[in-house]
Structures are given as C-alpha cells and as structure tokens.
Amino acid sequence: MKLFCYSFLSLLFTCLLLAASPAQAQSLALNKASIASSTVQASANAFDGNGTTRWESNSTDNEYIIVDLGSVQTIDRIRLTWENAYGKTFTLAVSAVTANPVGTTWSNVVNGSWTTVYSEPNNASTNNEYANLGSSGRYVRMKGTARATGYGYSLYEFEVFNYSNNTANNLALGKTGLASSTQGGFPAAQAFDNDNATRWGSTYDDNQWLYVDLKGEASISSIYLSWETAYGKDFRLETSEDASAWTTVSTFTGNTLHYNEASFATPVKGRYVRMYGVTRGTGYGFSLYEFQVYGTLTPLATTPIPMSNTVGPLPVTLTSFSATRQGAAVAVRWATATEHNSAGFDVQRSANGISFETLVTVAAAGNSQVTKAYAYSDATPLATGSYYRLRQVDLDGTVTYGPVAAVAGTSPAAALVEVFPNPVADQATLQWPATAAPTRWSLTTTTGQVLHAESILTQLGANAQVIDLRPYAAGSYILTVEAAGQVLSRTRVQKN
The missing domain is CATH 2.60.40.10 (Immunoglobulins)
Structure with a gap:
C-alpha cells in the first residue's frame, strides 16, 4: 500500500511538473518532407530547426519550395528567416491535394491546385512573419517571383504555425527597458518599439541581459524574441516582482534560431521580464529586434502624491507619469484623477537623478474631480540622458514630489x-x-x-x-x- 501511494504521488508530481513547464513553440513544418524547384543546398535545411543551415535555389527568379505537413493542418502564421539572398516578391500558398488511388506524388502536389494566402509585393527584410492567415492545408509553398540579389533564394528556416500572437496585446510595447550594456547606439528601448528595423545590441560579451518593466502585475501566457543575426545560443527567460530576485520560467540551450517563443499553459506572474543571455551564438553581442510579452496586465494602482503635515483631502491623485523621446525632444506627460487646491506642477530635470532643476511650471486645475491630462515638451534634452520628475505645489505653498522617469541620451560619444x-x-x-x-x-x-x-x-x-x-x-x-x-x-x- 505504501509503495502504491508513493508511486501515485510520484506520478502526480511528475504530471504537475510537466503541466507547469513552458512549451517552446514548435513549427508544424519541423523535420517534415519537402521539395524545391532547385537545390544548390538541400530543401530539408529550411525545416530542420537549425538556424545555421539553409536551402538555396538556383540564381533565377521563378523558384519554389514546398513542405508536406503530413496531414491537413490549421495554418494561421508563416515565418521566413532568409539569408542575405532574400525574396523581393513572392507568394505563400497552401494546398490539400487528395491522394489518388496509387498515392499522392510530388508531381500531383506541384501541379495541383493552390490557394494563395499572402502575396509579398516588395519585401526588403530578411525576417518575415505573416499572421492571421486563417487557412488550412497539408502542403505549404513559398513561390519566388523576383529575387532581391543576384544570387538565388536562400532560407535558413521556413516555419508554419497553427496560431498567431495577438500583437494588440503586447504588454511590453512602449514600456521601459533596461540593459546590462548597449553597443553602437542600439538602446534597450528599441526592443520594445514594435519596429523590426530597430534593435537593442549588447557589448560583445556573454552574460548580458535585457529586461522590461510592464508597469503592473502581469499574467504572462507567452514570450517572443526576434533576434538579429547576433542571436543568443544559451539564455534564460525570467520574471521578477522587484527587478532584484528573478525566477527562471524558460531555458534555451544550444539555440541557433533567430526567433524564439515560450508559451505557458499555466500563466507565469511578474512585473519585470528578463532575457538573460548566458552564451552568444556569434562573436558579436546579443541583439534583439523585438522582445514581446503576451498575457493580461493589472496596472499599478493609482498613486496619490502624499501631502506632508496636512490634514484634509490629498492635493493630487496622480494616475500616470511618463517621459519618452519624440524625435530630438522628450515628451513629458502626466494625468490626475482628482485635484484639491492644486496650484501647479514644476517639471524638473536632472543629469544624475539626484540634483534637479525646474524647466517650466504648468498651471494646475485647482479643484477637480475628473481626469486632467498635462504635457510638456523638452526641446533640448541632455545628450547624455535625462531624468524627469514633477514638483507639485499646493495653493498654500506645500510642495510634494512625484516619481522619476529616465530617458536615454543620444550622445555619439x-x-x-x-x-x-x-x-x-x-x-x-x-x-x-x-x-x-x-x-x-x-x-x-x-x-x-x-x-x-x-x-x-x-x-x-x-x-x-x-x-x-x-x-x-x-x-x-x-x-x-x-x-x-x-x-x-x-x-x-x-x-x-
């Protein structure tokens, strides 16, 4: 009986552990059969999950590559990771060829009926992702019609997924990022701007990290990384409540891909999410085009600015405060839910986050029970970086201070x-x-x-x-x- 109970508890623990483990998103096309119009390098290389091998076609425009998923599958997202010899114009299509009495052959597939799910008119990137395709099929084809270079078409990876990320729910978009280092003017913020043409880059060292402050308690269902060619070989995804004590939620070892996804059947919690790079995949640093976090967010509770040595209503209930770069300027924005006898706000700036000077005084609403929004543009921020805060002044002269926001500098040096x-x-x-x-x-x-x-x-x-x-x-x-x-x-x- 004791042996049975022990075995049952051991099995139960194993099941719970597996249920809590993160799933690293796998392409439906991984290691599936394939064919191509020409093969300077084998078509199978585009479906092997290895970001260092590639399919290469002849140096002609009209070329194709097809993968057999093995059975009809839901197809909602296709991802292409090109070598420098990428496609300029091409189509993505699906097919569900019915086997003839002697079995379906590649000839049946190639010459069969195809449904185009996306047409690329003028690609200029080596990283393409096409989502919300809402299709299905057994076979998936990339058919090139014009090359971007004088070489053939060359794909490191051709991936197919049955779901799409809800990009409208990227919790990290526009949030504050912090990195262990930056290299060549590629700041942390560029990994959280939803722009695949910008990126964060670290120094040429192992043990580098990048994290984002989600500004609230997040219930995280998935994390998505889009690497530049300087990818992470061994790295961890971690969460934290205080940016000090970190919990590992997913570990990648021996990675060679330029895209990584981790999804969680049981959402993980945290305000901060970090990629900790242990080992680089190249001689360069770690470099991310995008670091995206998906799930739900409970924003930070409304933070009242306290009023020292005063009995009665608080002067201001501050609901938000931010400082973000807009071109050469910095936009400082804040909002209040209520105001009581509030005279104004001094927008203050500092070079070190310690000693502040007032840039401008913005008149307050005085008394208000509705949301009020304020803004100020610092046209000449410090080239080495600026810290901003609010100095709130009451009608009776009482002074209180708001939170501090930091904006990275632009100095080339x-x-x-x-x-x-x-x-x-x-x-x-x-x-x-x-x-x-x-x-x-x-x-x-x-x-x-x-x-x-x-x-x-x-x-x-x-x-x-x-x-x-x-x-x-x-x-x-x-x-x-x-x-x-x-x-x-x-x-x-x-x-x-």
Missing part, C-alpha cells in the same frame, strides 16, 4: 563607452576608444553617495580600466564617466 561584465561578481572593465576622450570616472550609490573617483588618462587606440567592486556590498551602483566636466555616460552596474 556615450555609445562608445562600455562597461562589462554587467552584472558583475567582483571586477568590471571600463572600455573606451581614444575618440570618446573621457577624463574622469566615479562610482556612487543610487542615492548619490560617492564611493570612489579617479582621473582617466586616454591614450591612442583602445583604452580600458578595471573597476574593483569587491569592497562593496551586493546591489546597484551608478558608474559615471565625464569628459571635460560634462557627463559622457552613466551606467547602472549590478553587483551580485
């Missing part, structure tokens, strides 16, 4: 300064070319306490200096690099 590894266990390296010309660095706590500062001597070529964090406790620190008295870059360094 700032992009040349690198700090790695980050997070760090003991020592980090500060690296820069002579053209950046920094003269001083300092390490401070997040509250502004200076822990260490040194002058920098720049020489011709590449320069590097070791930053020793061993004397300091685990936590977040701010590494500031200056050039001739001006802030060149400011990086949050995480010591583990």
Whole structure:
C-alpha cells in the first residue's frame, strides 16, 4: 500500500511538473518532407530547426519550395528567416491535394491546385512573419517571383504555425527597458518599439541581459524574441516582482534560431521580464529586434502624491507619469484623477537623478474631480540622458514630489563607452576608444553617495580600466564617466 501511494504521488508530481513547464513553440513544418524547384543546398535545411543551415535555389527568379505537413493542418502564421539572398516578391500558398488511388506524388502536389494566402509585393527584410492567415492545408509553398540579389533564394528556416500572437496585446510595447550594456547606439528601448528595423545590441560579451518593466502585475501566457543575426545560443527567460530576485520560467540551450517563443499553459506572474543571455551564438553581442510579452496586465494602482503635515483631502491623485523621446525632444506627460487646491506642477530635470532643476511650471486645475491630462515638451534634452520628475505645489505653498522617469541620451560619444561584465561578481572593465576622450570616472550609490573617483588618462587606440567592486556590498551602483566636466555616460552596474 505504501509503495502504491508513493508511486501515485510520484506520478502526480511528475504530471504537475510537466503541466507547469513552458512549451517552446514548435513549427508544424519541423523535420517534415519537402521539395524545391532547385537545390544548390538541400530543401530539408529550411525545416530542420537549425538556424545555421539553409536551402538555396538556383540564381533565377521563378523558384519554389514546398513542405508536406503530413496531414491537413490549421495554418494561421508563416515565418521566413532568409539569408542575405532574400525574396523581393513572392507568394505563400497552401494546398490539400487528395491522394489518388496509387498515392499522392510530388508531381500531383506541384501541379495541383493552390490557394494563395499572402502575396509579398516588395519585401526588403530578411525576417518575415505573416499572421492571421486563417487557412488550412497539408502542403505549404513559398513561390519566388523576383529575387532581391543576384544570387538565388536562400532560407535558413521556413516555419508554419497553427496560431498567431495577438500583437494588440503586447504588454511590453512602449514600456521601459533596461540593459546590462548597449553597443553602437542600439538602446534597450528599441526592443520594445514594435519596429523590426530597430534593435537593442549588447557589448560583445556573454552574460548580458535585457529586461522590461510592464508597469503592473502581469499574467504572462507567452514570450517572443526576434533576434538579429547576433542571436543568443544559451539564455534564460525570467520574471521578477522587484527587478532584484528573478525566477527562471524558460531555458534555451544550444539555440541557433533567430526567433524564439515560450508559451505557458499555466500563466507565469511578474512585473519585470528578463532575457538573460548566458552564451552568444556569434562573436558579436546579443541583439534583439523585438522582445514581446503576451498575457493580461493589472496596472499599478493609482498613486496619490502624499501631502506632508496636512490634514484634509490629498492635493493630487496622480494616475500616470511618463517621459519618452519624440524625435530630438522628450515628451513629458502626466494625468490626475482628482485635484484639491492644486496650484501647479514644476517639471524638473536632472543629469544624475539626484540634483534637479525646474524647466517650466504648468498651471494646475485647482479643484477637480475628473481626469486632467498635462504635457510638456523638452526641446533640448541632455545628450547624455535625462531624468524627469514633477514638483507639485499646493495653493498654500506645500510642495510634494512625484516619481522619476529616465530617458536615454543620444550622445555619439556615450555609445562608445562600455562597461562589462554587467552584472558583475567582483571586477568590471571600463572600455573606451581614444575618440570618446573621457577624463574622469566615479562610482556612487543610487542615492548619490560617492564611493570612489579617479582621473582617466586616454591614450591612442583602445583604452580600458578595471573597476574593483569587491569592497562593496551586493546591489546597484551608478558608474559615471565625464569628459571635460560634462557627463559622457552613466551606467547602472549590478553587483551580485
């Protein structure tokens, strides 16, 4: 009896573990039979789940590749990952050829009836994804009609799925991102802008990360990554409530694909979602076109700005505050649900998140029980990055402060300064070319306490200096690099 109970409990635990495990989305076409009009390199390479092998056609315009899914399947999404020899114009079509008495042959399929589900008129990308096709079939075809280069058509992967992501429900879209490092002017925000022409790029190091603040408690059903050619080989997807303690929800090992998806039968929870890159797939860094999170979100509760030493109604109930780059300017926006004896808002800016100056005073509604929206455009934000906050002034002179929002800088020199590894266990390296010309660095706590500062001597070529964090406790620190008295870059360094 004891043995039976033990076996039953063991089986139950295994089932619960499997039910909670994330599923890494698999193409219906994976390892299925295929045929192509020509094969400089085999058609099977486009369906092997290996992002380093590829199908290549002859160097002519009218070429095709077909996959047999094995049976009629729902087809709602098709994804093409091209080599540099991509298709400029092509069609995607499906077919459900009925077997003849002696069986269906490839000839029946090739010459049979096809239904076009998408026509691409002028492709200019090596990464294509076509969703909400609402079709079905056993065979799926890409038929090229015009090449983008003088070579043939070349596909790393041709993937077929029976569902589409609800892109209208991307919880990460436009949200604040933070990265361990950036390289070549590819900031974290570009992984959350729904633009496949922009990207985040890290330094050329392993152990790099990127996370997004969803601004609320999320119930996450799936996470989607679209890599540039500098993909992650080994990486983890993690969630957190405080951006400090992280829980791994999916692990990818030996990845070679430029798209990765993890879905969760039982949604995972968290406010922050992180991709932690352990090992790079190339000699470059980690580079993501898009980092998307799907599920449902409970926004942060309305945050009232407290009124110190005052009895009576709170002066302002602030429902939102944001600072986002718009072209060369920064748009600062906020909204209130209620206002009581409110005189105005000082929009303040800081170069370091500690010392603020007032840019403008915006008149408040005074007394209001309805939503009020406010906005200010900072036409000349700091090139090295800006921090913004509100200083709310009551009619009786009482002053309170709102939350702080950070906006990354655009200084070309700032992009040349690198700090790695980050997070760090003991020592980090500060690296820069002579053209950046920094003269001083300092390490401070997040509250502004200076822990260490040194002058920098720049020489011709590449320069590097070791930053020793061993004397300091685990936590977040701010590494500031200056050039001739001006802030060149400011990086949050995480010591583990």
